[in-house]
Amino acid sequence: MDRRQIAEEVLAAVGGRENVTANDICMTRLRILTEDPSLVDTEQLSAARGVLGFVKRGENGIEVVFGPGKVEAVHEALVQLTGVEADEEIFDGVSGAGPSPLHVHITANPLRDAARAQNEAEDLDDLTPTEKEASVEDLVSMLDTMETEDAAGISPVEEGNSEEDEEEPVETSARVLVINGPNINMLGIREPDIYGHDSYQAMLRICHDAAQEAGFAGCTCFQSNHEGDLIDAIQDAYGTYAGIIINPGAYTHTSIAILDAAKAVGLPMIEVHISNVEEREEFRQVSYIRAACFETIMGLGVEGYRKAIFDMAEHLGL
Numbered sequence: 001m002d003r004r005q006i007a008e009e010v011l012a013a014v015g016g017r018e019n020v021t022a023n024d025i026c027m028t029r030l031r032i033l034t035e036d037p038s039l040v041d042t043e044q045l046s047a048a049r050g051v052l053g054f055v056k057r058g059e060n061g062i063e064v065v066f067g068p069g070k071v072e073a074v075h076e077a078l079v080q081l082t083g084v085e086a087d088e089e090i091f092d093g094v095s096g097a098g099p100s101p102l103h104v105h106i107t108a109n110p111l112r113d114a115a116r117a118q119n120e121a122e123d124l125d126d127l128t129p130t131e132k133e134a135s136v137e138d139l140v141s142m143l144d145t146m147e148t149e150d151a152a153g154i155s156p157v158e159e160g161n162s163e164e165d166e167e168e169p170v171e172t173s174a175r176v177l178v179i180n181g182p183n184i185n186m187l188g189i190r191e192p193d194i195y196g197h198d199s200y201q202a203m204l205r206i207c208h209d210a211a212q213e214a215g216f217a218g219c220t221c222f223q224s225n226h227e228g229d230l231i232d233a234i235q236d237a238y239g240t241y242a243g244i245i246i247n248p249g250a251y252t253h254t255s256i257a258i259l260d261a262a263k264a265v266g267l268p269m270i271e272v273h274i275s276n277v278e279e280r281e282e283f284r285q286v287s288y289i290r291a292a293c294f295e296t297i298m299g300l301g302v303e304g305y306r307k308a309i310f311d312m313a314e315h316l317g318l
């Protein structure tokens with residue numbers, strides 16, 4: 001991703017460099033004040049590469065959402081292109097509307113398509129509680145058959161590091177991806193003395209519930225017995241998910257390629273193992289993925305996924 005090209009695309013969408021009167025960044029957002037807000041083309045903005053969504057602030061302000069770790073580079077390029085230095089007080093005194101709902105641009109990929117399907121189906125507000133239950137169940141089984149359960153999504157979450165963020169919390173669209181490697185789909189059947197009696201379905205339910213309780217907008221569970229599929233899932237998560245919970249199964253101990261994919265996308269990751277691998281065979285003592293994870297949870301059975309999701313939410317400031 002060429003940061004300068006992205007900054008140029010963003011600038012073109014907000015009415016050109018002359019239309020930018022001030023700018024700043026926070027964790028995942030590029031903040032821009034425009035001279036003439038009517039020149040902002042939100043469709044064009046949504047289509048700009050790397051842009052996950054935008055939030056309008058007051059009359060003239062707009063926050064453009066990028067994945068974590070991307071916004072600084074784009075901001076740097078934007079400052080160079082506009083010659084307008086960052087101003088931390090950019091939105092001080094911006095009156096009027098609080099943040100508008102987050103508009104999200106989603107480009108095609110299988111996980112996102114699953115997300116979109118669920119997002120549409122997840123519009124449960126006008127259903128009765130029983131209908132809601134039923135819809136969630138239907139959805140879970142539908143997405144399970146695709147080896148993907150649950151919502152996928154969109155943007156990372158930002159930390160409320162400014163005063164007005166604390167006053168006007170933006171509803172998050174942060175979604176978490178749970179990736180499981182080979183044989184995890186055999187939970188409940190597979191060596192129950194080591195992995196317990198809880199089924200894979202039970203684990204999916206834990207993830208789904210935990211994600212909802214922890215404040216995520218959704219959760220996708222993906223399982224594959226194939227290394228390349230796991231790598232694809234990690235790559236597809238880029239720009240879509242706020243964080244990844246991963247149990248690579250036996251690939252934990254062998255796969256440099258999965259580690260490389262994790263490092264490539266740079267998303268916050270937690271490594272989970274159902275069993276306590278530290279107390280097992282010598283060959284399980286190596287974990288390649290650990291180098292890309294900020295936390296490892298092991299030996300808690302399927303409950304480890306719940307902890308991971310809550311820890312991820314805390315890490316993201318949800």
Ligand SMILES: O=C1C[C@@](O)(C(=O)O)C[C@@H](O)[C@@H]1O
Pocket residue numbers: 182183184247248249250251252272273274275276277284
């Ligand atoms: O498949 C698995 C499951 C595992 O990752 C766990 O969750 O405990 C531990 C791995 O060593 C093993 O190969």
